[in-house]
Amino acid sequence: MIITIGGLAGTGTTTAARLLSEKLKIPFVSAGDIFRQMAAENGQDILTFSKFAENNIEVDLEIDRRQAQMAKEAEDLIVEGRLSAHFVDADLKVWMIAPFEVRAHRISGRESKPVEVTKKEIKIREDSEASRYLDIHQIDIHNMEIYDLILNTNSFQAEKVAEIIFKVQEVI
Template structure:
């Protein structure tokens, strides 16, 4: 089974993917990890690389291609990334959401930075990504029609989010 899990920064996609992978034994791959790896390869932090990627469409295309290729080769895979649902043929496409304050708090704790800084970085990153995705792929990030289910990860504990997804996989 191929499952994509998308969502904005701090919405719980990484946690959901990890827990789901642990519960099912299905391996997972993250677009964010690929993006961070590519940033590190160029000696940039995530915001610098995000700005750099705005003028280099091949960055986004490479991330998309890497994910799609991994999914094509796998029988079972959890693919985590904002655009994964658009480029990966999946049995289930999930979008995770959470209020901005919750997402900023999560990133603040994860990256050990002030909440206000995390919030500003989220806003900058999301504006940059929305612009790139529209220009490169003609994808409006506010249109969630491609997803089979949208889950507010603030409304449930992380383990419960994975359980919801597992229940859905039982009926597809």
């Protein structure tokens, strides 16, 4: 079973992927993990590599390629990342949503930043990503047609989110 889990920042994709991985006893990989691995391969810290990636579309393309290749080589895998569903041949494609305010509070707590600062950063990041995804991949991040399941994580605790995905994958 190959499952992709995507969503905007603060929707709980990494937490859901980790919990589902434990529940199904299958590995998971995140786009963030691949990004950190690529930074290390280039002898750079995350911040330096992030700056490099801003002006180098090859970084995004390589993350997409690696995710797709890992899924192709695996019998069972959970792939977490915003665009994973577009590049991974998956049995189940999940997109997670949550209200902007909820996401801002989650990220604010996680990163120990004021909520108002977090809101501004989220808006800048999401606008930039949406533009980049369209320019690089011709993907409209707001088009949900590719997903099998769209889940509002504001309505459920993290364990219940993983349980819902678990139940859905059982019927596929």
